[in-house]
Amino acid sequence: MKLKIICIVGTRPNFIKIAPIMQEMARYKNIAPILVHTGQHYDYEMSKVFFQELSIPKPDYELGVGPGSQIRQNARTMESLELVVQKERPDLIIVVGDVNSTLAGALVAARLRIPLAHVEAGLRSFNLEMQEEVNRLLTDHVSEYLFTTEPSATKNLLKEGIPRKKIFFVGNVMIDSLLKNRNKFLKIKKYKKFNLQKRNYIVLTLHRQENVDNKQILGEILDSLVLIQEKIKIIWPVHPRTKKQLKKFKFSNRINDMKNLMPIAPLGYLEMISLMSDARLVLTDSGGIQEETTFLGVPCLTVREETERPITVELGTNKIAGLEKTQIVKESINILQGHSKKGKIPRYWDGNAAKRILKILNRHEPRKK
Ligand code: UD1
Numbered sequence: 467m468k469l470k471i472i473c474i475v476g477t478r479p480n481f482i483k484i485a486p487i488m489q490e491m492a493r494y495k496n497i498a499p500i501l502v503h504t505g506q507h508y509d510y511e512m513s514k515v516f517f518q519e520l521s522i523p524k525p526d527y528e529l530g531v532g533p534g535s536q537i538r539q540n541a542r543t544m545e546s547l548e549l550v551v552q553k554e555r556p557d558l559i560i561v562v563g564d565v566n567s568t569l570a571g572a573l574v575a576a577r578l579r580i581p582l583a584h585v586e587a588g589l590r591s592f593n594l595e596m597q598e599e600v601n602r603l604l605t606d607h608v609s610e611y612l613f614t615t616e617p618s619a620t621k622n623l624l625k626e627g628i629p630r631k632k633i634f635f636v637g638n639v640m641i642d643s644l645l646k647n648r649n650k651f652l653k654i655k656k657y658k659k660f661n662l663q664k665r666n667y668i669v670l671t672l673h674r675q676e677n678v679d680n681k682q683i684l685g686e687i688l689d690s691l692v693l694i695q696e697k698i699k700i701i702w703p704v705h706p707r708t709k710k711q712l713k714k715f716k717f718s719n720r721i722n723d724m725k726n727l728m729p730i731a732p733l734g735y736l737e738m739i740s741l742m743s744d745a746r747l748v749l750t751d752s753g754g755i756q757e758e759t760t761f762l763g764v765p766c767l768t769v770r771e772e773t774e775r776p777i778t779v780e781l782g783t784n785k786i787a788g789l790e791k792t793q794i795v796k797e798s799i800n801i802l803q804g805h806s807k808k809g810k811i812p813r814y815w816d817g818n819a820a821k822r823i824l825k826i827l828n829r830h831e832p833r834k835k
Pocket of ligand 1: 477478479506507508509510512513532533534564565566567597598673675705706707710753
């Protein structure tokens with residue numbers, strides 16, 4: 467009997483994480499994967515380009531939930547997912563990361579009593595203001611298989627009372643994707659397309675709700691950019707949420723006034739990794755980018771008060787810059803002057819995380835049907 471596994475994805479970082487898992491599953495003749503795309507991200511540049519570049523199979527189900535408040539988005543996802551799960555009756559459900567689609571998938575699995583596997587379990591910012599933290603906590607506590615990327619995540623889960631036998635330290639599937647695509651992105655040299663010089667520009671990304679939906683915080687970050695861009699060019703692929711908020715807060719003029727700030731449309735996976743790998747510094751509030759820069763050995767400053775990925779600070783190239791203008795500017799200039807951490811690659815960030823995950827899941831007993 468085949469092991470039927472539903473994989474649920476919805477957003478850009480989910481696609482990057484599921485790609486190596488789908489590829490690995492294809493090597494197992496006894497596993498029947500079913501891919502569900504919730505539609506949380508739906509634009510070509512936020513979704514389809516990732517399927518193309520990462521050779522992710524076409525989803526078996528597209529729920530098309532689209533935009534809306536987070537509660538409505540979750541509710542709609544759960545309603546449609548219930549029908550899919552009832553129809554398919556899988557042996558297992560896999561969710562990845564910490565986005566709303568992850569939680570929706572986890573709750574449906576729990577309600578319908580389908581064993582759940584959470585890839586990237588145990589990360590904690592200890593800040594419940596973050597939607598993602600709520601998603602992580604709830605997802606982990608209804609999971610049967612908790613796959614962690616770094617030792618701190620395993621520790622967090624044990625402290626929360628999750629039995630050790632459910633926790634597996636497997637490494638980082640995001641790095642699997644990066645390594646699988648290394649030859650491709652190394653060829654691109656995307657900086658040339660924007661007339662930039664290697665190691666002489668900053669890549670900026672901002673999308674975190676707590677940052678960009680708050681006028682004062684976003685304003686403070688823009689204030690810091692005014693000073694940093696006097697020293698070096700900053701290229702900024704602008705996330706759709708941030709684009710909306712910049713318009714809403716009437717910040718467009720402030721951006722136009724910064725001559726060395728280059729806002730551009732979101733980039734595909736290979737282009738983004740290429741641009742980051744040749745940058746002098748990456749300024750970001752993303753979680754995944756803290757990990758990718760650590761792997762690439764590129765200095766990263768995280769524009770947040772904390773990180774749920776402490777290994778990128780302890781071992782990697784990441785530093786927490788906070789949200790105050792003076793601190794962001796000071797830390798950036800420090801790095802521009804050559805004072806950056808060397809950094810090491812964390813254990814098991816070696817391209818084999820998906821292999822480890824599938825070895826474990828393959829031992830799962832299919833349900834008697
Ligand atoms: C989501 C995740 C975040 C992740 C990020 C990656 C949650 C709580 N947040 O944030 O953890 O790091 O994705 O990008 O799940 N939009 C478009 N086109 C799209 C997608 C979104 O215009 O293809 C718009 C939406 O209509 C919405 C805004 O962007 O107004 C935000 O989208 P949403 O999915 O709510 O969350 P993200 O900010 O993308």
